[in-house]
Amino acid sequence: MTHTDPALPPTVDFPLRKPGVPFPPPDYADYRGRKGLVLSHLSDGKRVWLVTRHEDVRAVLTSPSISSNPEHKGFPNVGTTLGVPKQDQIPGWFVGMDSPEHDRFRKALIPEFTVRRVRAMKPAIERTVDAQLDAMLAAGNTADLVADFALPIPSLVISALLGVPPADREFFESRTRVLVSLRSSTDDDRMAAAKDLLRYINRLVEIKQKWGGDDLITRLLATGAIAPHEMSGVLMLLLIAGHETTANNIALGVVTLLTNPQWIGDDRAVEETLRFHSVADLVSLRVAVQDVEIAGQLIKAGEGIVPLVAAANHDENTFECPHAFDPSRSARHHVAFGYGVHQCLGQNLVRIEMEVAYRKLFERIPNLELAVPTDGLDIKYDGVLYGLNELPVRW
Ligand code: HEM
Secondary structure (H helix, E strand, O other): OOOOOOOOOOOEEEOOOOOOOOOOOOOOHHHHHHHOOOEEEEEOOOEEEEEOOOOHHHHHHOOOOOOOOOOOOOOOOOOOOOOOOOOOOOOOOOHHHOOOHHHHHHHHHHHHHHHHHHHHHHHHHHHHHHHHHHHHHHHHEEEHHHHHHHHHHHHHHHHHOOOOOOOOOHHHHHHHHHHOOOOOOOOHHHHHHHHHHHHHHHHHHHHHHHHHHOOOHHHHHHHHOHHHHHHHHHHHHHEEEEEEEEEHHHHHHHHHHOOOHHOOOOOOOOHHHHHHHHOOOOOOOEEEEEOEOOOEEEEOOOEEEEEEEHOOOOOOOOOOOOOOOOHHHHHOOOOOOHHHHHHHEEEEEEEHHHHHHHHHHHHHOOOOOEEEOHHHHHHEOOOOEEEOOOOOOEE
């Protein structure tokens, strides 16, 4: 769809993640070089502003005139949201709230994700990763690293954090897997899996209310800050936000390390993988609730905004040689986890999961190699996140 207003920049096609187009799409560099912002229309016809420069993405994500609430008219819809439609209507889904409503949830959860707290989880994460590797090694000398390694790890880690009993973790893992398998599950499958998980989570909250335990749910209930009916939204958000995002980074990072083996064993590869792949390019969607100017461009109240974190993380004004994978650079100011009040709550946990996953994988299988050429990798084009459908490896 195009427009006829000469005062507006010409529209561009979006989303740009398509078969045959490398990621991040080369067009992002062109957009960063343009004056102001880039105008596009989504498939539902809504007008959206694409934000591609690092400083502009940070400006959008900290502007009080810009909202995260999908109920505002004009909020961009980029298709299937993390696999489950309408999940943002669950009470407690705080990523879709603005201050001050959002602050209560964020404040109650911050203590669960401090560096100290997640470091204490490291031995349990190591055991989880080892168990996946034991199973892979016992099964032969080939594997699909997405299904056999990258997807189960975050799901098992989050289920342990929530206090899911070990006997139920297999159920929990298999249901969460359906949510993210866009290729092998239908919308109905995903809705059914989401319902099963919600039912399970509600039951778990009841059990923790009654018996307690050494887990996040018990501690969160004890704060009194979150009502029992909001708990399921909070817990589903933790589960969904931390599952495929982490898995995609683990899988893509393995490919990058196998093709840049000089960085295997260097923990700095974790931060650079987050920047380099920027899997959550389409996650931080926003809408203007008042007229606001970003990069000299007037965005009118009710217009959608798509800050593209992959474009920002490859901005040549912020990162030298941004298209090179170089863990020796200082990548910490990347925006792969977003920026501002919604910046990823699970980032300390992710860093440990990725570090343990890479270290254990390459220590225990030093002769690991890709079983397909890199240009034959099965890339996900249809979801919100950038990642791989499958990663065949052998040793
Ligand atoms: C928020 C990325 C893993 C929990 C976000 C946001 C991004 C992001 C971009 C900002 C959303 C926005 O601006 O609207 C990632 C990436 C991950 C990852 C790339 C893995 C590499 C995790 C994990 C957890 C988690 C493991 C928890 C276990 C959350 C939560 C929010 C969030 C709860 C919402 C925070 C808020 O609204 O205050 N994440 N995430 N994420 N993430 Fe992550």
